[in-house]
Amino acid sequence: MAQWNQLQQLETRYLEQLYHLYSDSFPMELRQFLAPWIESQDWAYAANKESHATLVFHNLLGEIDQQYSRFLQENNVLYQHNLRRIKQHLQSKYLEKPMEIARIVARCLWEEQRLLQTATTAAQDGTASHPSGTVVTEKQQILEHNLQDIRKRVQDMEQKMKMLENLQDDFDFNYKTLKSQGDNPPNSSPICSELSQDMNGNSQAAATRQKMSQLEQMLSALDQLRRQIVTEMAGLLSAMDFVQKNLTDDELADWKRRQQIACIGGPPNICLDRLETWITSLAESQLQIRQQIKKLEELQQKVSYKGDPIIQHRPALEEKIVDLFRNLMKSAFVVERQPCMPMHPDRPLVIKTGVQFTNKVRLLVKFPELNYQLKIKVIIDKESGDVAAIRGSRKFNILGTNTKVMNMEESNNGSLSAEFKHLTLREQRCGNGGRTNSDASLIVTEELHLITFETEVYHQGLKMDLETHSLPVVVISNICQMPNAWASILWYNMLTNHPKNVNFFTKPPVGTWDQVAEVLSWQFSSTTKRGLTIEQLTTLAEKLLGPCVNYSGCQITWAKFCKENMAGKGFSFWVWLDNIIDLVKKYILALWNEGYILGFISKERERAILSPKPPGTFLLRFSESSKEGGITFTWVEKDISGKTQIQSVEPYTKQQLNSMSFAEIIMGYKIMDATNILVSPLVYLFPEIPKEDAFGKYCRPEAAPEAELGDPCSTIQPYLKTKFICVTPTNSGNTSDLFPMSPRTLDSLMHNEAEANPGPLDSLTLDMELSSDVASPM
Numbered sequence: 001m002a003q004w005n006q007l008q009q010l011e012t013r014y015l016e017q018l019y020h021l022y023s024d025s026f027p028m029e030l031r032q033f034l035a036p037w038i039e040s041q042d043w044a045y046a047a048n049k050e051s052h053a054t055l056v057f058h059n060l061l062g063e064i065d066q067q068y069s070r071f072l073q074e075n076n077v078l079y080q081h082n083l084r085r086i087k088q089h090l091q092s093k094y095l096e097k098p099m100e101i102a103r104i105v106a107r108c109l110w111e112e113q114r115l116l117q118t119a120t121t122a123a124q125d126g127t128a129s130h131p132s133g134t135v136v137t138e139k140q141q142i143l144e145h146n147l148q149d150i151r152k153r154v155q156d157m158e159q160k161m162k163m164l165e166n167l168q169d170d171f172d173f174n175y176k177t178l179k180s181q182g183d184n185p186p187n188s189s190p191i192c193s194e195l196s197q198d199m200n201g202n203s204q205a206a207a208t209r210q211k212m213s214q215l216e217q218m219l220s221a222l223d224q225l226r227r228q229i230v231t232e233m234a235g236l237l238s239a240m241d242f243v244q245k246n247l248t249d250d251e252l253a254d255w256k257r258r259q260q261i262a263c264i265g266g267p268p269n270i271c272l273d274r275l276e277t278w279i280t281s282l283a284e285s286q287l288q289i290r291q292q293i294k295k296l297e298e299l300q301q302k303v304s305y306k307g308d309p310i311i312q313h314r315p316a317l318e319e320k321i322v323d324l325f326r327n328l329m330k331s332a333f334v335v336e337r338q339p340c341m342p343m344h345p346d347r348p349l350v351i352k353t354g355v356q357f358t359n360k361v362r363l364l365v366k367f368p369e370l371n372y373q374l375k376i377k378v379i380i381d382k383e384s385g386d387v388a389a390i391r392g393s394r395k396f397n398i399l400g401t402n403t404k405v406m407n408m409e410e411s412n413n414g415s416l417s418a419e420f421k422h423l424t425l426r427e428q429r430c431g432n433g434g435r436t437n438s439d440a441s442l443i444v445t446e447e448l449h450l451i452t453f454e455t456e457v458y459h460q461g462l463k464m465d466l467e468t469h470s471l472p473v474v475v476i477s478n479i480c481q482m483p484n485a486w487a488s489i490l491w492y493n494m495l496t497n498h499p500k501n502v503n504f505f506t507k508p509p510v511g512t513w514d515q516v517a518e519v520l521s522w523q524f525s526s527t528t529k530r531g532l533t534i535e536q537l538t539t540l541a542e543k544l545l546g547p548c549v550n551y552s553g554c555q556i557t558w559a560k561f562c563k564e565n566m567a568g569k570g571f572s573f574w575v576w577l578d579n580i581i582d583l584v585k586k587y588i589l590a591l592w593n594e595g596y597i598l599g600f601i602s603k604e605r606e607r608a609i610l611s612p613k614p615p616g617t618f619l620l621r622f623s624e625s626s627k628e629g630g631i632t633f634t635w636v637e638k639d640i641s642g643k644t645q646i647q648s649v650e651p652y653t654k655q656q657l658n659s660m661s662f663a664e665i666i667m668g669y670k671i672m673d674a675t676n677i678l679v680s681p682l683v684y685l686f687p688e689i690p691k692e693d694a695f696g697k698y699c700r701p702e703a704a705p706e707a708e709l710g711d712p713c714s715t716i717q718p719y720l721k722t723k724f725i726c727v728t729p730t731n732s733g734n735t736s737d738l739f740p741m742s743p744r745t746l747d748s749l750m751h752n753e754a755e756a757n758p759g760p761l762d763s764l765t766l767d768m769e770l771s772s773d774v775a776s777p778m
Contacts, residue, residue: 004035006116014119021111026104030086033067045549046102057098110534121267146243147281153236154285161292164225168303171218178211227309237320247278248331260493263338263348265522276364279332283365286325293317326464332364333466339451339473346527349473350485353425361453362417374406374455376418382452393447395428425475445484446505448472472502483578487562494519508558513541513551527585529593539600544573571627579629580622587657596694607646610636616683623651635681663698
């Protein structure tokens with residue numbers, strides 16, 4: 001099905017998001033009219049290749065003409081008018097800039113795909129139509145139907161067991177009555193052959209033969225009902241096995257995979273309440289069937305005969321139901337919340353030695369009789385001791401409260417769970433600094449460790465050992481190891497759903513750009529209100545992979561992503577990007593959320609979009625050369641000859657942004673012209689947002705002068721107010737510095753020329769004189 005047709009079938013809340021993607025730049029009517037043709041073009045390639053963009057744009061105009069002809073034949077005046085207007089608009093705006101319309105269409109198609117993916121994921125989670133998840137997918141509806149069918153069949157079996165018991169009681173009574181009278185049933189009946197051995201064979205009266213015939217009929221009916229029950233029980237256990245595989249191999253496995261994705265910034269995982277309801281229902285049905293099988297054993301001990309189906313089939317039924325229940329209980333023991341340090345909630349599965357971390361386990365079988373009965377113990381690297389020694393990995397001890405009893409009081413919904421809030425890790429020291437093998441092949445941020453939770457369950461005569469474990473964690477000893485440790489967590493959970501592969505990084509698999517791009521976007525969307533656009537991701541792909549026509553399917557190695565330095569740089573791609581993520585979260589979050597920061601954009605693209613703009617238009621982008629993360633602005637200006645120039649200021653780093661917000665830097669930034677006058681080169685944020693409208697609301701209001709707050713009769717002169725502004729000085733190692741100055745000084749600098757008063761201000765002005773090169777573009 002075409003992408004556009006799929007979009008039309010989404011719910012209203014998704015369609016509203018779809019409407020926001022389109023504007024006059026690329027009208028939705030055009031998307032509708034030419035949907036198949038638009039989806040058949042490679043817009044991403046056109047967005048980076050001008051010759052191809054020109055070809056596609058002219059083909060687009062041709063398709064519009066053909067569609068116009070169809071409307072003409074249909075005599076559809078309204079559509080003719082709209083299409084003519086759209087074509088005129090496209091020609092006037094994009095005829096000289098075909099790459100721009102290509103980028104717009106590529107972005108819209110990419111956002112559409114993301115919207116479809118979000119809707120599909122929500123549908124799979126059972127939340128597509130209702131936020132509480134009361135509406136489930138077709139697959140889950142079938143599962144619920146099967147569970148209801150099992151419950152009904154269990155209840156029907158209960159009724160048949162009562163019928164069997166009543167029939168057997170009647171037979172037993174009549175048999176004992178006949179036996180007490182001394183009558184002997186005839187040996188001619190094969191079913192009653194055993195019964196006849198205890199009778200006196202001398203009496204052959206008609207009344208006795210009638211009673212024996214009735215007894216034989218009762219035993220035949222008893223045997224028939226027993227065989228029916230045993231057969232139906234076998235079928236019911238097969239149905240339980242099928243539903244249990246759906247629950248554990250599909251639904252629970254899907255939940256665990258979604259938990260992995262959520263841990264690395266993906267869409268949040270659904271809660272376990274529905275799974276708990278399903279698993280509890282199945283477990284209750286299994287225990288009921290087990291009781292019925294036990295009841296069969298009791299009935300068989302009272303009355304048995306040659307060819308008794310209970311003797312033949314009950315042991316296999318008992319073994320089957322016990323295995324099903326044990327396996328269900330083992331699968332139902334899960335880690336609901338993965339290990340995480342409270343100070344770093346957005347980076348779970350990375351644990352620093354000596355720092356507390358938390359996690360939570362849950363049993364998805366809600367039996368009140370198990371409340372406060374299960375004692376959970378926490379162990380690290382339980383099954384990998386020998387492997388760890390071979391790999392040379394470090395070993396750790398778990399400190400703190402490492403045992404806890406599961407209860408229903410700690411959770412809001414009454415689930416059986418245990419939350420560990422006070423656990424820490426301490427490294428076991430060895431002679432070579434903690435490493436058991438000096439030739440260890442993995443660095444510490446590539447070592448993976450498993451935290452295991454174990455307990456014993458005693459329930460209805462069954463003893464079960466339950467065990468579950470966390471996703472692999474990385475243990476660090478210094479917070480500076482966090483970026484590389486988090487990269488390991490991203491790479492592992494992006495590429496595998498194997499729950500225990502602690503040797504993953506001995507030979508890490510390669511990833512594709514499509515996988516990496518999605519995860520990189522999650523690093524922004526999970527902590528901010530915006531992910532990365534297709535244009536930003538394309539820029540990142542170019543930095544990681546170099547120039548390419550189409551990055552889809554391109555392979556990326558673990559070393560390329562995290563360990564090798566980028567071309568011409570002294571740091572890796574991930575170290576650079578992670579510092580930018582930190583910069584966004586701590587210093588420029590509001591501006592990023594507003595969409596004011598283009599961020600990742602190539603210099604060629606930067607020049608292409610700024611050159612046609614009027615002087616004073618500027619954009620915000622991240623520095624490509626700052627390892628610690630920096631942000632800069634680039635603006636358009638005209639030189640004396642009227643030639644367009646693109647200028648960039650030296651990037652602002654976290655150290656500078658600690659002193660002054662980026663919005664205030666932009667609002668107060670000045671350069672000095674040839675006449676020593678301070679002027680602001682920043683007027684319009686790209687594309688055409690007035691600077692004051694974009695950043696004014698993020699600047700602190702100026703405090704009232706002290707004279708207004710003091711004694712009005714006082715003759716003491718108040719202090720002059722100071723204001724920090726950013727100025728581009730002459731021959732400075734930095735392109736911008738902060739200067740505190742009073743409004744009077746600032747006014748003098750901005751309006752006085754050669755007649756400025758002598759004194760310290762002249763010295764400041766001289767120090768700030770500019771050469772013709774204001775700044776070099778980044």
